[in-house]
Amino acid sequence: MTKKFATAINCMDGRVQKPVAEYMQKSFSVDYVDMITEPGPNKILSEGNDVNIVESLKKRVKISVEKHGSQVIAVVAHYDCAGNPENENVQKEHLRRAVKVIISWGFPVKKIIALWLDENFKPSIIG
Numbered sequence: 001m002t003k004k005f006a007t008a009i010n011c012m013d014g015r016v017q018k019p020v021a022e023y024m025q026k027s028f029s030v031d032y033v034d035m036i037t038e039p040g041p042n043k044i045l046s047e048g049n050d051v052n053i054v055e056s057l058k059k060r061v062k063i064s065v066e067k068h069g070s071q072v073i074a075v076v077a078h079y080d081c082a083g084n085p086e087n088e089n090v091q092k093e094h095l096r097r098a099v100k101v102i103i104s105w106g107f108p109v110k111k112i113i114a115l116w117l118d119e120n121f122k123p124s125i126i127g
Helices: 014-028 041-047 051-068 087-105
Strands: 005-011 032-038 072-078 111-117 122-125
Touching: 005 014, 005 041, 005 051, 014 032, 014 051, 014 072, 014 111, 014 122, 032 051, 041 051, 041 072, 041 087, 051 072, 072 087, 087 111, 087 122
Parallel strands: 005 032, 005 072, 072 111
Antiparallel strands: 111 122
């Protein structure tokens, strides 16, 4: 039986790893979630200032999609983020822009989503 994967471009913050994995597993019926972590990845992707990190993220997503067959990619942001200390509205705008960047990479996946984790670290899809 083939195991199903999803991909999460997630913050490195330890508080968000488990809620994101559980949400992805339940919502998309996957067995595993490849976690690709950076501090404030929504900001990194939306601004595109650090080309090396953006390319590293893209390379890691490629491995997840090509080698594990991931069909869903999530980009994640959360309340009280040290890597992106902006308010919720700004972070959500970063998420929307980050999704556009990921779409531009052209990976053959079924879904690319933006996840926001609130002050209780409860995930929800935005925009």
